[in-house]
């Protein structure tokens with residue numbers, strides 16, 4: 001399977017590189033998602049059996065003041081990729097987010113549930129999903145959440161860094177979701193790409209997140225426990241941690257259709273966290 005990947009240095013892109021060493025990875029220099037036409041040109045230049053989009057504008061708070069750029073990268077670019085992929089008859093695996101939901105209630109979100117993004121990042125990712133579907137080609141939209149890895153910017157690395165200077169941290173306890181290792185997402189995306197190649201009827205939107213569901217504060221506690229730092233965590237409500245973008249309270253995701261259609265099970269994020277911490281501590 002000849003794969004073309006958008007993204008090179010991001011969390012998921014780096015994990016894809018471990019699984020698909022022969023794939024073509026396009027960095028910003030080869031395909032700037034903020035520039036119309038570059039994705040289409042890149043797809044024309046690199047014939048492939050499958051395309052995976054692992055690039056995105058992921059700075060949730062900064063997006064509130066960079067709406068045009070976020071929408072170009074997360075909305076317009078994936079739509080352009082999907083049109084080019086459909087024209088060539090190549091499946092597209094596109095990664096999206098729990099932040100397309102408004103976080104109401106406590107029930108796990110199903111893929112067909114009504115969306116309602118709370119901020120620019122979520123709205124731009126929702127626009128990307130709509131563009132991918134509208135292109136009409138074979139695709140899978142994989143919504144995931146709370147991504148962590150040994151690389152890039154993520155909550156695990158933030159907590160580890162802060163534990164060097166703080167004995168106690170205040171962390172929100174009322175946002176609930178499933179932390180998901182970038183390595184697990186990469187493995188899921190590769191499997192979906194393989195299945196879509198032989199079974200295009202599996203086209204659709206799927207959820208994938210780590211279990212068990214947790215709060216950011218309990219996630220922080222598990223990180224410090226595995227690191228052995230002794231850092232303590234104070235539970236706070238979101239209202240006591242003001243940010244430019246609001247986050248959903250309920251990010252629980254129902255991942256059952258992914259299991260039914262692709263045989264992919266939810267990973268226990270605590271095991272994946274052990275691998276990430278081992279990698280962090282070894283460098």
Ligand SMILES: NC(=O)C1=CN([C@@H]2O[C@H](COP(=O)(O)OP(=O)(O)OC[C@H]3O[C@@H](n4cnc5c(N)ncnc54)[C@H](OP(=O)(O)O)[C@@H]3O)[C@@H](O)[C@H]2O)C=CC1
Pocket residue numbers: 007008009010011012013027028031032033034053054055056057058073095096097098125144145146147148152153182
């Ligand atoms: N991080 C998270 O917690 C979550 C992420 N997701 C989704 O998962 C996917 C992968 O995210 P993740 O790996 O964490 O992302 P990262 O933020 O780690 O990486 C994003 C990648 O996108 C690239 N990129 C950003 N802007 C552009 C641009 N204008 N042109 C070309 N490339 C660009 C970055 O390149 P560069 O290094 O040059 O900046 C980087 O390689 C995304 O679709 C994201 O929305 C979903 C849920 C949670």
Ligand SMILES: Cc1cn([C@H]2C[C@H](O)[C@@H](COP(=O)(O)OP(=O)(O)O[C@H]3O[C@@H](C)C(=O)[C@@H](O)[C@H]3O)O2)c(=O)[nH]c1=O
Pocket residue numbers: 058059060097098099144145146147154155158169170171172175216241247
């Ligand atoms: C650093 C810190 C954060 N927080 C809170 C803020 C926020 O509600 C939560 C997580 O902070 P982050 O900034 O890491 O989270 P955020 O960047 O919003 O993470 C999101 O990224 C995008 C790309 C996604 O798609 C989502 O699935 C999700 O992973 O923790 C504290 O309460 N205390 C702290 O000391």
Ligand SMILES: [Mg+2]
Pocket residue numbers: 058059060153
């Ligand atoms: Mg962030």
